[in-house]
Amino acid sequence: MTRVMKPAALLPLALMLAGCDGWQSAWDVHGESAISLKQLIILIVAVCSVVWALVMIALIVALLRRRVRAEPPVAVDAGTERRMTITVVMAVAATVVIITVFTVSSFFTTRALSVAGGDDLTIKVRGLQWWWGVEYFGASPEQRFETANEIHIPVGRNVRLQLEGLDVIHSFWVPSLAGKQDLIPGRPNELTLRAERAGVYRGQCAEFCGLQHAHMSFFVIAEDQAAFDQWVNAQRQGAAAPPDEETAAGRQAFLSKPCAACHTIRGTAADGKTGPDLTHVGGRTMIASGLLPTTRGSLAAWIADPQTLKPGNNMPMVPMTPEELRAISAYLASLK
């Protein structure tokens, strides 16, 4: 029985550990706060494991070496009393020391997380059912721009995120870079992100927020300063003019349909505020908050029937002809 049980018991453990690396893991850390959180987790787990092992050993020894006395001892044995006193004092002292160490290290980790970096890069992140609005600022109001579900940050800089929930409570969590922070309606929160290594990190809403909570992910793309500046400059531009006839027809259809009532495409008449900004939607990795990779086909599928792909989301099924659908998806895919 035990011979069969052992590999069977190890299998789930191996599977769990296999999930510990990749682009969304609190174990595979590349951000300052995530690193200190991981150190705290390791410290606490290690100390608690040792304590647990010692208690178990003492318990087993006590069980194996139990002595049955015929009658309760009447006389007090001075030697036993001393040994017992030492044991109890040691156990109490160990408890006090461990709790103190945990409290102090937890305090310093939390303090390191809450100190906002003295950096001028501030990004506003809004949580909505079920996507993320991202807003960048500049020296002047016209340098401000919005994007969605994708946050670009420069490597090695403290980036201050202003978090705001617009409908229900969401939680911003990029396990590889930082701890969780809630987005609460009416209560602005802040979080400092600092990526130590360039890469794409996946984040996920970590507070149950309704039907499509599981499909509310985003990406943090950390890149070096030059690439980041280039990206910012490209994003500040309005949408490019349609390169060919089909995309021009797509723009026309987009503007005349209900699409423009909810979505903004800077540089056109579309200035709706309730849906994600689509000015450079073709250049983002995923659409619909990490649901599908951005291709012309996935855009068409999403527009044709959003309620089948992501039931309950707030994008309605807009009636349109197949030609219009093809043109609009071609136009959106061209918005790099």
Add this chain to the structure above:
Amino acid sequence: MRTLLVLLIATAMAGCQREQRELRLDPPTAAALDKIALMPNGISGAPPNVYFALDKPYESNAYNLSQGKRLYSWFACKSCHGDGQGGIGPAFLDGWWYYGPEMVSIFASIRDGRPHGMPAFREKMTTEQIWQLAGYVQTIGAYRAKTAAPSRNDEKQTRPSENRAPAAKLFDEGPTPVHPDQGPTP
């Protein structure tokens, strides 16, 4: 005793039935819902048969009312009608409906617009959204309390909740009687 137990379990099980959310409206149904029959003067009329076949989902379904409430703020109804108290546009809370309290009238007002400033939302919203919004607007100035309620406000309440039949007080015999023209159409 056994009968009583069965009855008790049956009663408890009856509580398990929850309101259904229709998240995806089939395109033909949506197209049919657009075909309302309006009286020549634009006031009152009949919704399409499919509306009854669906069991009037936009008046009594809490999910649709909530979506309507969301659309009410998304499409800036507040900028003219306020929180139902009115402003540039007429109020809903007073129970005085220029074009009658029927769903078709409200639907037509939103879809096609009305004289003196009400814009048409035909090009901005889908048919389903217009029905949801119409259901919510009707709820604000309803004469009778509804069991279904839209979601609560996050911000401060400026008036009673939508499902509390705010317009009903107009029909109280009370110390100051209401204007004889006010009230539901007979």
